[in-house]
């Protein structure tokens with residue numbers, strides 16, 4: 001609307017073709033810029049006392065408003081829910097407004113939250129009768145030069161451990177993998193709000209050439225730019241495998257050409273699902289490439305066999321088959337070095353409340369198991385819509401090996417195979433919790449360990465916390481990776497950094 005007004009104003013001011021052309025260019029620039037330049041997502045409220053009507057205006061930049069849209073608007077009056085409206089698309093690919101009849105009087109506090117169908121929500125609040133409109137800007141944080149300002153002293157670790165910055169300026173750093181030579185590869189994924197932005201995100205490699213346990217700028221290579229959310233990385237026989245949303249690609253002989261790699265080879269085409277489409281990959285002890293295929297929904301039944309599974313294939317992409325089904329959204333897995341068996345994290349469905357279901361750590365000792373989604377959550381909770389058939393039972397599904405808690409968002413996980421950390425950590429699973437996005441009281445934003453005994457999970461404790469302070473997160477752990485010296489790297493996509501946690505015996 002704003003752009004149109006400006007265009008017509010400029011066009012009216014003169015009939016000259018040049019000025020009209022300039023106005024069109026300006027309009028084009030204004031339309032393109034927000035998508036290219038990591039737009040903020042805004043929610044603003046305006047209350048019309050005379051007509052007893054609330055206008056909720058949302059900015060949500062998307063390329064296709066029928067597949068990526070604000071699906072729910074909720075309004076609270078003085079803390080009580082008074083409006084819930086659901087939608088199956090949004091009216092425009094950028095800014096749009098909805099008007100709702102609402103009785104409110106001076107002093108009432110109105111809070112509106114707009115929920116994206118993929119993930120993420122934005123809120124804003126006003127007090128009726130106040131002249132100044134309260135607009136809350138809540139774009140995803142993306143400080144890439146944050147090294148100096150990150151409050152690492154807030155991170156609590158067990159005695160003897162310390163945390164420092166290993167690498168920074170790695171915009172949207174996500175999954176990590178280490179080659180046998182010690183090259184660290186780092187995948188990335190854009191924030192939910194700009195997942196489909198045309199400029200994509202980059203892929204990094206780090207070689208700590210001077211062995212000082214820190215990646216100087218000269219030790220970081222950008223392998224590729226502008227990829228479609230290259231979240232997953234895996235390394236085998238000299239080649240780097242990268243999972244984008246819609247492709248798995250392979251860079252051959254990558255370590256000899258980190259700065260100017262040859263064009264990658266596509267080994268597999270995957271569906272372009274935005275929701276839960278950021279793929280995690282890894283090579284199993286069987287030499288197969290495993291890929292997590294997240295469900296293309298919060299909760300749904302689907303015809304697409306590949307949806308909500310962990311699949312595996314030959315390294316050339318052939319003979320893809322389902323390894324595990326009923327997996328909603330796994331963004332981390334690893335094989336127990338003691339047994340060769342797969343363990344994986346899974347993120348539970350949303351919108352069942354603050355405290356259910358629990359996110360999961362799962363154990364898949366064999367192919368062909370079903371881990372419950374979408375009918376059965378955290379082992380015993382039938383889905384209120386899809387699992388309520390009385391003929392249905394959770395008994396045939398594999399329950400979680402360990403309940404990690406609701407909405408903690410467990411992503412990367414690894415068995416600790418190093419020798420630097422004390423004995424009690426060896427063979428344990430470290431899990432990075434990205435943290436909740438839609439829980440009233442935020443939870444997660446930490447590292448936890450799960451203790452195994454006789455191939456069974458028997459305990460769970462917090463290892464590192466402090467990224468969440470007074471309900472506000474300043475960092476979000478994504479993946480963990482042990483270095484050869486036994487120290488542990490932790491990626492953080494909110495700050496675009498990798499931390500290194502080491503242990504120094506007293």
Ligand SMILES: [Ca+2]
Nearest residue numbers: 208212214216
């Ligand atoms: Ca270095």
Ligand SMILES: [Ca+2]
Nearest residue numbers: 371372373378
């Ligand atoms: Ca499950």
